[in-house]
Amino acid sequence: MSLERIVLIGGTGNLGSLVLKHLLSSPSQFSISLLSRRSSTSPKAPSGGSVVEVDNDYPHAQLVEAFHGADAVISAISMAGMHHQQKFIDACVEAKVKRYIPTEFGLDDLPQWLLDLRPMFKTKHDIRDHLASKESTGLTWTSICCNAFFEMGIANGFFQFDWKEKKAALIGDGSAKWPVTTLDTVAIAVVKVLEKSEATANKVILIQDFMTSQAEILEEIEKQTGKWNVERYDFEPWLEEAKEKVKQGQNESLPKLTFAVAQEAGDWREKENSANELLGLPLKTFDKEIGPAITSIREGH
Numbered sequence: 001m002s003l004e005r006i007v008l009i010g011g012t013g014n015l016g017s018l019v020l021k022h023l024l025s026s027p028s029q030f031s032i033s034l035l036s037r038r039s040s041t042s043p044k045a046p047s048g049g050s051v052v053e054v055d056n057d058y059p060h061a062q063l064v065e066a067f068h069g070a071d072a073v074i075s076a077i078s079m080a081g082m083h084h085q086q087k088f089i090d091a092c093v094e095a096k097v098k099r100y101i102p103t104e105f106g107l108d109d110l111p112q113w114l115l116d117l118r119p120m121f122k123t124k125h126d127i128r129d130h131l132a133s134k135e136s137t138g139l140t141w142t143s144i145c146c147n148a149f150f151e152m153g154i155a156n157g158f159f160q161f162d163w164k165e166k167k168a169a170l171i172g173d174g175s176a177k178w179p180v181t182t183l184d185t186v187a188i189a190v191v192k193v194l195e196k197s198e199a200t201a202n203k204v205i206l207i208q209d210f211m212t213s214q215a216e217i218l219e220e221i222e223k224q225t226g227k228w229n230v231e232r233y234d235f236e237p238w239l240e241e242a243k244e245k246v247k248q249g250q251n252e253s254l255p256k257l258t259f260a261v262a263q264e265a266g267d268w269r270e271k272e273n274s275a276n277e278l279l280g281l282p283l284k285t286f287d288k289e290i291g292p293a294i295t296s297i298r299e300g301h
């Protein structure tokens with residue numbers, strides 16, 4: 001199955017802009033169209049990709065027109081917009097698109113308590129079901145799970161590092177290791193899925209650059225920035241408190257729920273649907289990636 005004509009949704013975002021970069025630099029010579037909201041204030045596509053604007057609520061007819069002639073539609077839409085994906089999928093079916101890549105790019109296992117407390121994951125879960133229900137129409141799909149974004153997780157507090165206060169909240173002794181993936185590797189994986197379309201059809205695939213822990217990240221942060229205040233929490237009470245806060249409407253605790261699941265993901269290289277080798281992803285190590293990640297945060301990028 002040859003996938004050459006690509007529509008990218010959310011190509012102006014954190015991940016989407018890197019997907020666009022790797023699509024443009026691929027020797028596969030994709031023809032790329034970027035689908036963006038009419039009201040979007042994000043910077044538009046660099047040269048090499050055309051832009052199609054649609055109304056903010058992504059009307060079906062406009063989507064079908066935008067997808068007409070496309071082989072694949074990639075969604076790198078934000079968490080805030082991911083509920084629109086049912087419309088994207090239905091329009092793909094009507095426009096006879098061959099492959100849809102949903103905006104997954106995170107956890108694989110979605111425990112019921114997480115689906116109940118974090119609507120975004122219920123959406124991701126429902127989209128998986130919706131895609132499976134459309135297989136008989138000829139639309140294929142690939143969901144790419146990468147557990148946690150490495151650089152973002154360090155920068156934005158997801159891994160429990162508070163840069164403003166120089167404070168770290170370590171869960172247990174901070175030594176639990178979980179899979180992480182750099183944004184660049186995630187973007188490369190999207191392009192490789194298109195290039196290896198037969199082997200990746202109708203699958204959830206797992207990718208990871210390496211495993212890391214809060215303790216080893218903190219050690220490197222302190223090497224560059226001096227001593228941090230460290231608070232330690234036992235996993236279960238820490239998670240239960242976060243769940244309680246979310247139930248009371250304190251949504252700032254939502255990322256803790258996600259981190260709790262990400263932290264317990266285990267080594268994905270040992271899983272059957274691990275796809276690093278299949279996709280030929282670059283080999284990366286914590287030692288090589290951590291320095292630039294911290295420097296970039298300190299320089300405010």
Ligand SMILES: NC(=O)c1ccc[n+]([C@@H]2O[C@H](COP(=O)([O-])OP(=O)(O)OC[C@H]3O[C@@H](n4cnc5c(N)ncnc54)[C@H](OP(=O)(O)O)[C@@H]3O)[C@@H](O)[C@H]2O)c1
Pocket residue numbers: 009010011012013014015016035036037040041042076077078079080081082103104105106107146147148149150152153
């Ligand atoms: N694993 C992890 O640790 C991790 C971390 C962060 C994100 N993610 C996942 O990665 C995917 C992409 O996230 P991202 O951070 O790259 O997204 P983002 O930069 O926040 O947004 C991507 C694009 O979505 C479009 N969009 C549509 N509706 C929107 C709305 N209501 N609000 C804001 N933007 C909207 C915008 O494109 P236009 O303006 O061009 O329409 C925007 O540029 C998501 O599935 C997210 O869950 C995973």
